[in-house]
Amino acid sequence: MWMLIVILFICIIPHHLYAQEEMGKKIYEQWCAQCHGYEGDGEGYAKDYTFPKPRDFTLGAYKFRSTPTGEPPTTDDLVRVIKNGNPGTSMPAWKRLTDEEARAVAEYLKEFAPDVFEYEPEPIEITPPPYSEELVKKGKELFRVAKCVECHGLEGRGNGKKGWEENFRDDWGNRIYPANYTYPWELRNGSDVRDIYRTITTGLNGTPMTSYQDSLSDEERWALAYFIKSLQLDRRLGISLTIRKTEAIPQSLEDPLWDTLEYLDLPMGGQVIFEPREFTPVITNVRVRGVYTQDEVGILLEWVDKRPNRGDDGLPPDGIRIQFPQKLTETGNPYFFMGDRRHPVNLWWWKASTSQAKEYVAKGPGNIFEQDNQDVRAVGEYKEGLYRVLFIRRLSTEDTEDIAFIPGRFIPFAVQAFDGREEEEGLKCALSAWYYLMLEPQTPLKVYILPPVVGLLVFGIGYGLHRKMRGE
Amino acid sequence: MTEIYIGVFLLGILISLLAWYKRSPFFNFIGIQIAVYGFLKGLALFIPPLPSQVVVMYMAMSVFAFFIYFSIREETFRAFLAPIKSVLADRDKVLYRVVIVFIGLPLLAAYITYAKVRPSFEPPVSARIVHPEPPTEIDFRGKKIQILGLENPLRKDTDRMKDYLEEGKKIYYQNCFFCHGDDLDGKGHFAEAFNPPPLPFRGTDTIAQLPESFVFWRIAKGWTGLPPGSRPWDSAMPAFEDILTEDEIWKVILFIYEASGNKPRTWE
Numbered sequence: 001m002w003m004l005i006v007i008l009f010i011c012i013i014p015h016h017l018y019a020q021e022e023m024g025k026k027i028y029e030q031w032c033a034q035c036h037g038y039e040g041d042g043e044g045y046a047k048d049y050t051f052p053k054p055r056d057f058t059l060g061a062y063k064f065r066s067t068p069t070g071e072p073p074t075t076d077d078l079v080r081v082i083k084n085g086n087p088g089t090s091m092p093a094w095k096r097l098t099d100e101e102a103r104a105v106a107e108y109l110k111e112f113a114p115d116v117f118e119y120e121p122e123p124i125e126i127t128p129p130p131y132s133e134e135l136v137k138k139g140k141e142l143f144r145v146a147k148c149v150e151c152h153g154l155e156g157r158g159n160g161k162k163g164w165e166e167n168f169r170d171d172w173g174n175r176i177y178p179a180n181y182t183y184p185w186e187l188r189n190g191s192d193v194r195d196i197y198r199t200i201t202t203g204l205n206g207t208p209m210t211s212y213q214d215s216l217s218d219e220e221r222w223a224l225a226y227f228i229k230s231l232q233l234d235r236r237l238g239i240s241l242t243i244r245k246t247e248a249i250p251q252s253l254e255d256p257l258w259d260t261l262e263y264l265d266l267p268m269g270g271q272v273i274f275e276p277r278e279f280t281p282v283i284t285n286v287r288v289r290g291v292y293t294q295d296e297v298g299i300l301l302e303w304v305d306k307r308p309n310r311g312d313d314g315l316p317p318d319g320i321r322i323q324f325p326q327k328l329t330e331t332g333n334p335y336f337f338m339g340d341r342r343h344p345v346n347l348w349w350w351k352a353s354t355s356q357a358k359e360y361v362a363k364g365p366g367n368i369f370e371q372d373n374q375d376v377r378a379v380g381e382y383k384e385g386l387y388r389v390l391f392i393r394r395l396s397t398e399d400t401e402d403i404a405f406i407p408g409r410f411i412p413f414a415v416q417a418f419d420g421r422e423e424e425e426g427l428k429c430a431l432s433a434w435y436y437l438m439l440e441p442q443t444p445l446k447v448y449i450l451p452p453v454v455g456l457l458v459f460g461i462g463y464g465l466h467r468k469m470r471g472e
Numbered sequence: 473m474t475e476i477y478i479g480v481f482l483l484g485i486l487i488s489l490l491a492w493y494k495r496s497p498f499f500n501f502i503g504i505q506i507a508v509y510g511f512l513k514g515l516a517l518f519i520p521p522l523p524s525q526v527v528v529m530y531m532a533m534s535v536f537a538f539f540i541y542f543s544i545r546e547e548t549f550r551a552f553l554a555p556i557k558s559v560l561a562d563r564d565k566v567l568y569r570v571v572i573v574f575i576g577l578p579l580l581a582a583y584i585t586y587a588k589v590r591p592s593f594e595p596p597v598s599a600r601i602v603h604p605e606p607p608t609e610i611d612f613r614g615k616k617i618q619i620l621g622l623e624n625p626l627r628k629d630t631d632r633m634k635d636y637l638e639e640g641k642k643i644y645y646q647n648c649f650f651c652h653g654d655d656l657d658g659k660g661h662f663a664e665a666f667n668p669p670p671l672p673f674r675g676t677d678t679i680a681q682l683p684e685s686f687v688f689w690r691i692a693k694g695w696t697g698l699p700p701g702s703r704p705w706d707s708a709m710p711a712f713e714d715i716l717t718e719d720e721i722w723k724v725i726l727f728i729y730e731a732s733g734n735k736p737r738t739w740e
Contacts, residue, residue, distance in 0.1 A: 034642075034645040049646055094655070269650070269663075272650055332703060334705055410596055434705075444591065451582040451589070454582055466561065
């Protein structure tokens with residue numbers, strides 16, 4: 001009897017392992033190799049069309065682990081990345097795979113660097129202390145002391161000067177940028193405080209992000225994690241933005257009014273429609289808000305650029321432009337990227353080289369003309385990784401080629417952004433779809449008057465009936 | 473959320489039955505109206521939700537019809553009016569009177585008026601036509617290609633299918649996946665930047681319903697080839713005739729069907 005069981009075991013186990021290996025290889029080659037390569041070397045078809053580049057598995061160096069620095073990841077770490085993906089990269093969350101399938105792929109990945117995975121490493125312990133203001137304050141202090149600012153910048157936008165150096169690269173020699181903490185939706189390793197703690201503690205193998213397990217105490221690392229978490233922005237997606245009326249448009253970008261306004265975040269994609277195409281844009285979000293007065297409208301655009309370019313180092317200058325249809329029609333908008341011959345658009349284009357805005361008319365991609373009448377002025381600044389550009393124009397101009405802003409109307413707008421360091425100019429840029437902005441009109445008087453009148457009327461009828469019934 | 477209307481419907485029925493048992497036509501009436509409202513709104517569970525205008529119309533009809541029903545016999549009508557009269561006139565119903573007649577109803581009327589006159593701003597929406605009408609013939613960089621009845625010329629070449637699929641995969645991951653997704657699910661890393669969002673190829677309602685020539689037309693002509701009803705001005709789909717060759721487009725079509733587990737519709 002025992003003999004039989006032993007024989008059965010011997011037969012089943014290798015067979016099971018073999019089946020798992022087959023499954024892992026099959027899924028890998030069908031759904032991973034296009035980026036990571038059939039040999040696991042990161043040389044897949046998509047490698048030049050993605051940023052960051054696909055991971056090369058052959059060195060066994062993994063960024064996202066729950067294990068101490070220099071160690072391989074646990075199988076669970078690999079499964080976590082497969083199932084959750086890496087936000088902000090082209091690595092999607094493979095929710096479609098079952099746990100068994102994801103595990104099989106993870107096992108297959110290990111075979112690209114078998115000597116690294118000879119043992120299953122121990123994960124670190126992650127138990128967060130309760131949140132407290134003191135912890136955040138302490139984290140803020142540590143953020144400077146532990147030199148996080150050198151790469152990640154004072155406000156955590158990934159704009160530290162060290163990241164600008166030519167040799168700021170990963171172990172494969174690829175250019176990389178320090179993380180921007182303010183965009184939680186694109187933190188590769190997750191945006192939860194545990195994820196941040198894990199990154200600080202374990203470091204990211206193969207990158208300049210080292211482990212702080214030895215140099216900072218556990219409490220200090222949690223303090224840092226809570227501080228970094230506090231920098232995250234609240235992203236508001238939608239299709240329209242309401243612009244409020246005020247007495248005057250603040251001419252200073254430091255004015256507290258700006259922070260009180262409703263905003264809209266525009267996700268940006270690469271211009272992949274016309275040659276030359278931009279496959280790897282790094283400007284991924286532009287925040288828009290605005291105010292208007294009796295005569296003028298002011299629109300403020302904000303975006304993170306980790307390293308500013310004014311165009312004096314042989315690279316094109318950074319810039320941004322906001323696009324409006326020249327005329328509002330019922331039959332549809334102009335093409336969302338620069339319009340076309342019959343449906344021209346207005347472009348207000350701010351460039352970091354002059355810090356000024358110019359008005360253009362575009363009649364299709366690359367078909368762009370500077371306008372004779374320049375009616376737009378702009379205030380721009382770059383501070384701690386953040387560009388802020390305020391465009392101001394009169395609500396309507398005498399120029400027949402300009403859009404007119406009428407309160408109560410939904411006015412389509414789109415944004416195109418240029419990062420000079422990425423050699424973005426001409427058609428190479430990050431772009432948004434059409435969105436709408438609306439100048440909030442005055443509330444009509446009847447809104448304040450009618451409801452109380454109707455209420456009183458109904459009360460009167462009720463009271464009258466009551467009196468009448470009593471009278472009977 | 474729509475499930476709540478099942479509860480509303482049942483509550484109405486319950487009130488109505490209780491009122492019937494207690495011989496109170498007024499509350500029977502109220503119960504019936506609640507049940508009708510729950511029914512009309514609850515229909516959304518089975519059919520597309522009724523427009524609010526239609527619901528208002530049916531409710532008005534229901535109020536009218538049941539009012540006639542309860543007022544046709546004099547004694548029923550008297551019983552029907554009794555609670556109303558009682559709240560309006562009886563000395564021991566002061567609390568009801570103040571809460572319902574003097575406060576509740578005026579406030580309700582004021583609120584309904586406010587909801588009607590307050591300015592509301594809805595950005596323009598335009599429905600998307602997923603399968604626009606294809607042309608019978610297209611001009612592919614100067615070459616006339618008949619779309620109607622056209623088959624994928626590479627599909628017959630079963631010997632080299634493996635190579636074609638691999639080449640199609642390469643083309644897909646160098647031209648399409650940013651938007652249509654690594655997993656062909658329409659969730660590429662640029663997808664959220666575009667509106668309308670890129671279509672998925674998985675599932676049964678996109679390419680599974682189309683012959684390959686339709687897909688060829690969409691890839692070759694992109695946004696420029698869309699009819700106005702499909703909002704060409706919003707589409708980020710490039711006209712791939714400027715980027716890929718005819719053969720490359722057929723290869724990528726083979727790949728997207730194979731990888732999404734779909735079969736093209738055939739001409740017959």
